[in-house]
Amino acid sequence: MTLRKTDLINLLGSLDLTKSESLRLIESVISIIKDELAKGKEIKISGFGKWTVKQKKERKGRNPQSGESMTICARKVVTFKPSPVLRDAINREG
Numbered sequence: 001m002t003l004r005k006t007d008l009i010n011l012l013g014s015l016d017l018t019k020s021e022s023l024r025l026i027e028s029v030i031s032i033i034k035d036e037l038a039k040g041k042e043i044k045i046s047g048f049g050k051w052t053v054k055q056k057k058e059r060k061g062r063n064p065q066s067g068e069s070m071t072i073c074a075r076k077v078v079t080f081k082p083s084p085v086l087r088d089a090i091n092r093e094g
Helices: 005-015 021-037 082-092
Strands: 042-046 049-056 060-061 069-072 077-080
Touching: 021 042, 021 049, 060 082, 077 082
Parallel strands: none
Antiparallel strands: 042 049, 049 077, 060 069
């Protein structure tokens, strides 16, 4: 099951926040994370994990539909590495 933004808003109801306050809080956190990643900074949340922006080089590839050779442009990608605490919590539940 996918946890959506509306699900997070409903879960924050247990903190006695209104839905509009919860939405503002979630939107603010997401905006901060996006802005910092766009600047090339790392985001690290203790006990959860770390997001980083990595630069990928231009490389040769192949169109899977036509088999035609092509060049894949250089780009930035966001990676996430879970903390050991999160990994342990996930593995305990599984």
